Amino acid sequence: MKSLPTSSIQRSNHNFIVLCLLGLFLAVGTLSLLLGPESIAPGQVLQGLFDPADTIARRIVLYVRLPRTLAGLLAGAALACAGVIVQVVLSNPLAAPSTIGVNSGAGLAAALCCALLPTNLTAVPFAAFAGAFLGAVTVLAIAQRTGASRLTLVLAGLAISGIFSAGVDTILTFVPESLNGYSDFRIGGLDGVSLKQLKPAALLILPALLASLSLHNELDLLALGQEQAQALGLSAKKLRLAALGLSSVLAGAAVSFCGLIGFVGLMVPHIMRRLVGEESGPLLLTCALGGGVVLCGCDLLARLLFAPYELPVGILMSLLGGPFFIWLLLRSRGGRHSG
Amino acid sequence: MVEVRNLLVGYGEAPVLSDISLAFPPGQVTGVLGPNGCGKSTLLKASLGLIPIQGGQVLVDGQDLATLSPREVAQRAAYLAQSRSVPSITARRMVLHGRFPYLSYPRRYRPEDYRMADQALQWADASDLAGRSMDRLSGGQRQKVYLAMALAQDTQTILMDEPTTFLDISHQLEVMALARRLANLGRAVVLVLHDLDLALRGCDRIALLSGGSLRALGSPEEVFLNGVLDEVFHVRVGRMNTEEGWQYYCSPLPR
Numbered sequence: 001m002k003s004l005p006t007s008s009i010q011r012s013n014h015n016f017i018v019l020c021l022l023g024l025f026l027a028v029g030t031l032s033l034l035l036g037p038e039s040i041a042p043g044q045v046l047q048g049l050f051d052p053a054d055t056i057a058r059r060i061v062l063y064v065r066l067p068r069t070l071a072g073l074l075a076g077a078a079l080a081c082a083g084v085i086v087q088v089v090l091s092n093p094l095a096a097p098s099t100i101g102v103n104s105g106a107g108l109a110a111a112l113c114c115a116l117l118p119t120n121l122t123a124v125p126f127a128a129f130a131g132a133f134l135g136a137v138t139v140l141a142i143a144q145r146t147g148a149s150r151l152t153l154v155l156a157g158l159a160i161s162g163i164f165s166a167g168v169d170t171i172l173t174f175v176p177e178s179l180n181g182y183s184d185f186r187i188g189g190l191d192g193v194s195l196k197q198l199k200p201a202a203l204l205i206l207p208a209l210l211a212s213l214s215l216h217n218e219l220d221l222l223a224l225g226q227e228q229a230q231a232l233g234l235s236a237k238k239l240r241l242a243a244l245g246l247s248s249v250l251a252g253a254a255v256s257f258c259g260l261i262g263f264v265g266l267m268v269p270h271i272m273r274r275l276v277g278e279e280s281g282p283l284l285l286t287c288a289l290g291g292g293v294v295l296c297g298c299d300l301l302a303r304l305l306f307a308p309y310e311l312p313v314g315i316l317m318s319l320l321g322g323p324f325f326i327w328l329l330l331r332s333r334g335g336r337h338s339g
Numbered sequence: 340m341v342e343v344r345n346l347l348v349g350y351g352e353a354p355v356l357s358d359i360s361l362a363f364p365p366g367q368v369t370g371v372l373g374p375n376g377c378g379k380s381t382l383l384k385a386s387l388g389l390i391p392i393q394g395g396q397v398l399v400d401g402q403d404l405a406t407l408s409p410r411e412v413a414q415r416a417a418y419l420a421q422s423r424s425v426p427s428i429t430a431r432r433m434v435l436h437g438r439f440p441y442l443s444y445p446r447r448y449r450p451e452d453y454r455m456a457d458q459a460l461q462w463a464d465a466s467d468l469a470g471r472s473m474d475r476l477s478g479g480q481r482q483k484v485y486l487a488m489a490l491a492q493d494t495q496t497i498l499m500d501e502p503t504t505f506l507d508i509s510h511q512l513e514v515m516a517l518a519r520r521l522a523n524l525g526r527a528v529v530l531v532l533h534d535l536d537l538a539l540r541g542c543d544r545i546a547l548l549s550g551g552s553l554r555a556l557g558s559p560e561e562v563f564l565n566g567v568l569d570e571v572f573h574v575r576v577g578r579m580n581t582e583e584g585w586q587y588y589c590s591p592l593p594r
Contacts, residue, residue: 091424214446220428221436227389228420232492233413233440277472279428 014282017275021289025073028296032069033061035300037308063194070202071193072296072313075254076264078205080272080291081212081284082254083265085247086136088219088280089240090143094154094328096266097132097251101160103262105135106248106255107185108164111171115178125201125256132252135160136244151329188261188314190299197257204253209288212246216281219243223278261314263321264295270328340365340400340527341386341416341496347394348378348385349551354393355381356551363496363527368518370542370559371531374572377548379531380421383498387418400495413440417492419485421500421531430476430484431469434459437491456491463487463517479510486517496527503532515541535576536587539563547571563587 033045040048040057047053048061083096090100097103109131113124142156168186171178212219218239221229226236251265272286295313298320302311342362349355356378363369363386371379384390386397388404397404399415407415417437426433437459438452448456460466465483473481482502489497499518503511515537518528522543532538538545539559547555547562549571555562562568568576574589 217436217439217442217446217448220426220432221439223424223426224436225420225422225424227384228418228423230389230409231387231413231418231420232436233408233410235409273427277427277429279432 014276018282018285018289021286021293024293025289028293028300029069029073032072032296032300033065036060036065036303037310064191067193067195067198068190068299069296070195071190071198071257072299073292074198074202074205075190075258075261076268076291076293076295077209077288078250078254078291079261079264079295080268080287081209082247082250083269084280084284084287085212085219085243085250086265087269088223089243089247090140090153091223091225092143092153093270094151094266094325095157096263096269097247098260098262098265099154099325100139100157101135101164102132102139102248102251103135103255103260104161104164104168105138106132106252107260108167108171109134109252110256111168111178111185115171115175118178121197122200124197125204125253128256129204129249129252131164132248132255133245135164136248137241140240140244185259187312188259188317189312190258190295191310191312193257201253201257204249208246208249208253209284212243212250213281213284215239215243215246216279216284219280219284220278223280259314261295261317263317263324264291266328267321267324268294270324340398341498341529342398343382343386343395344398345395346382346385346392346397348381348390348392350393354551356385356548359395359548359553361546361553361556363498363529364544365495365527366522366525367543368522368528368530368541369544369546370538371529371546371548372535372538372568373548373554378551379548380500382548383418383500383529383531386498387416388412389418410440413492413494415494416496416498417489417494419489419497419499419502421504423481423485425473425481427472427474429469430465430471430473430487431456431460433473433484434469434487434491437488437493440492452491455493456487459487459491460484462490462520464513478505479507482506482510482514486514490521495525496529497521498529500531501533502530503534503537511537535568535572535589539578539587540584 034042038060040060044057045061048058079097086095086097086100087093106128110124110128113127117123138160139157143153218234221232221234222236222239229236268287268291272283272290276282276286298316299313302313302316305311340362344360346359347354347357359382371382373379385392399407399412434456435448435452438448438455460469463483463486465487468476468480468484473484502514518530522528542559545559545562546553547567554571555565555567563576573592575592576587576589578585578587
């Protein structure tokens with residue numbers, strides 16, 4: 001049994017990476033509570049969290065920093081895992097919620113919901129899910145009808161995104177106050193998120209994360225190609241739809257409170273794949289942690305870089321993500337020529 | 340046992356397969372031969388319900404395939420696709436997924452599955468690859484892992500689409516030897532092959548397809564003597580007796 005040591009090394013290696021990411025996750029979360037334009041001592045932060053006495057520090061911690069931190073961790077995890085899922089389902093490394101129209105579909109539905117039901121915050125994540133699913137299914141249909149190449153799919157995603165954002169703009173023109181709660185919905189940002197907004201979204205995201213993790217074997221099979229997966233007893237078509245549904249829940253719920261933040265779902269899965277490979281179980285787990293770290297970390301950076309001015313985290317993500325995406329495009333082009 | 344009766348796949352005047360009837364009996368290696376585009380892969384896929392059929396019937400252990408779930412089919416017959424994707428997961432995990440048809444609540448592979456996966460790796464002579472990532476393996480090594488995955492599935496019938504293509508000759512012979520060992524264990528092994536010599540020497544039965552219909556079905560001896568090979572492949576197939584039995588060779592047709 002020469003094989004056992006190697007695979008157990010692999011496994012403990014995965015565990016080590018997961019532990020490191022978990023550490024980072026907690027560290028970034030803590031820092032995000034501690035740091036900000038207003039300097040608050042760590043003791044006061046703790047006091048603010050648990051002591052009911054009403055102080056300014058408590059208000060800042062409880063109503064500004066805590067929701068923002070939770071939002072960053074949650075949205076990062078959700079978007080990164082949604083990215084992994086769509087990449088497997090469409091077998092396309094360039095796919096991500098933001099590149100195939102899932103995010104913008106969610107955005108349109110969220111805007112519509114805010115315009116029609118301005119007082120009902122609970123409905124927004126559900127509406128966003130419906131919009132995201134619409135975007136995802138459209139792209140899947142295009143992919144299957146044309147047997148689309150990687151780039152065609154992304155271009156189709158771009159076109160769909162264009163249509164959806166035109167829809168958002170139309171709504172904003174007629175009902176300017178519909179997205180009032182959002183600093184800048186189309187760039188994506190985490191300031192102004194309230195716990196009230198987070199709660200329904202979290203109730204969608206957390207079960208969806210667990211459900212995705214429980215489908216890790218199925219996703220592995222899907223990555224072997226439709227025929228091989230079916231020959232192993234998987235109903236590939238049903239699973240595709242279910243997986244796209246899950247990724248739409250994840251992306252839609254995230255978009256419902258943080259706006260159209262791009263590139264998290266693209267970058268994080270690629271980074272994690274380098275670390276742990278493509279086995280879906282470890283990949284999803286590391287993406288959930290890594291996505292939170294990246295988004296919350298970038299938000300912290302965006303808050304501190306030009307303090308007391310703040311940059312919406314969506315701008316920072318685009319600055320980082322744009323070049324990353326171009327690099328991916330070039331690499332996949334090269335891959336096709338050499339392969 | 341997998342059996343097809345009057346199988347029809349495709350529409351119109353030139354269907355991909357028409358009126359094919361044959362069975363893949365246990366304990367035998369069946370070679371499916373024929374020129375490119377004659378429907379060999381389609382026959383394998385249709386026998387497993389991976390593509391819809393337009394007429395006829397597929398029976399698995401006497402039951403109509405249409406009444407079986409994909410999972411039930413996967414517990415009876417394993418399939419090795421022609422195009423094999425190469426994810427970056429470890430070989431052992433890959434083989435473990437051969438146990439997917441048996442996965443039940445709580446949706447984790449059991450120790451027994453791990454044991455069967457390791458056994459399958461050993462069978463395919465790939466134990467030393469277990470911890471390596473698929474995308475770091477050579478073509479021959481990947482092929483062994485895919486074979487091991489099909490073995491781990493522990494089915495009575497194993498269908499492989501071009502398992503020897505792109506392999507070194509030594510690996511090709513290894514695949515044939517493995518197919519023989521499986522047949523000796525009572526499995527029905529079905530191979531789509533391109534190499535006539537490999538097929539005629541290594542199989543118990545030959546199913547020869549051409550233009551979507553079954554042109555010949557019988558022992559390699561029968562199919563060779565019948566002369567139909569020459570006609571289908573547009574070559575002259577000859578053989579000579581050597582210490583290792585018949586060796587088959589092809590030469591251009593005389594003008």
